[in-house]
Amino acid sequence: NAGVTQTPKFQVLKTGQSMTLQCAQDMNHNSMYWYRQDPGMGLRLIYYSASEGTTDKGEVPNGYNVSRLNKREFSLRLESAAPSQTSVYFCAGRWTDSYEQYFGPGTRLTVT
Amino acid sequence: AQSVTQPDIHITVSEGASLELRCNYSYGATPYLFWYVQSPGQGLQLLLKYFSGDTLVQGIKGFEAEFKRSQSSFNLRKPSVHWSDAAEYFCAVGAYNNDMRFGAGTRLTVKP
Numbered sequence: 001n002a003g004v005t006q007t008p009k010f011q012v013l014k015t016g017q018s019m020t021l022q023c024a025q026d027m028n029h030n031s032m033y034w035y036r037q038d039p040g041m042g043l044r045l046i047y048y049s050a051s052e053g054t055t056d057k058g059e060v061p062n063g064y065n066v067s068r069l070n071k072r073e074f075s076l077r078l079e080s081a082a083p084s085q086t087s088v089y090f091c092a093g094r095w096t097d098s099y100e101q102y103f104g105p106g107t108r109l110t111v112t
Numbered sequence: 113a114q115s116v117t118q119p120d121i122h123i124t125v126s127e128g129a130s131l132e133l134r135c136n137y138s139y140g141a142t143p144y145l146f147w148y149v150q151s152p153g154q155g156l157q158l159l160l161k162y163f164s165g166d167t168l169v170q171g172i173k174g175f176e177a178e179f180k181r182s183q184s185s186f187n188l189r190k191p192s193v194h195w196s197d198a199a200e201y202f203c204a205v206g207a208y209n210n211d212m213r214f215g216a217g218t219r220l221t222v223k224p
Contacts, residue, residue, distance in 0.1 A: 004155075033212075041216055042217055044214075099161070
């Protein structure tokens with residue numbers, strides 16, 4: 001099993017450009033999550049999907065959109081990137097009857 | 113909403129010495145508590161978790177943590193630190209509604 005995978009690993013964008021971060025899992029997770037990690041702030045939840053077909057805002061959703069394409073895939077879209085979105089983005093998944101989350105390796109995004 | 117405080121931003125210990133990383137949480141109900149470890153450039157790996165029952169929980173890599181409700185704490189310990197334990201450690205508190213909050217992290221440096 002590959003677990004939780006994310007693409008790309010690194011990305012540099014100019015202000016105003018758009019892009020989609022991809023996340024896929026083969027662990028049969030029901031819920032999936034997108035976090036951003038900034039120095040000194042830990043991880044903050046952007047959006048989550050409790051089940052296929054549903055999405056909800058987390059702590060810091062502004063400037064982002066998500067799509068739960070199917071049970072395996074959960075993408076994060078930046079429509080118009082801003083320097084404040086420079087961060088490391090992590091995708092995670094969990095099973096319904098368990099509260100721990102399993103994380104992907106992350107995408108390091110720089111917006112210039 | 114729940115919150116987590118990790119009072120120590122950076123800790124340095126000598127190899128072979130004991131380790132304790134502090135974590136305090138705020139949550140109105142019974143918390144679900146976690147410790148994750150992040151090596152440089154990697155995703156987060158679950159070290160251990162507490163849901164209920166025995167307040168001393170054992171995890172991977174020789175780590176343990178003790179839940180103390182009266183102190184709202186969930187400190188992580190290891191009797192003898194190895195150089196490979198150098199990493200960043202995150203405490204997290206989860207709730208029934210999919211909301212997991214992370215502390216800002218404690219960076220551990222291990223001296224030879």
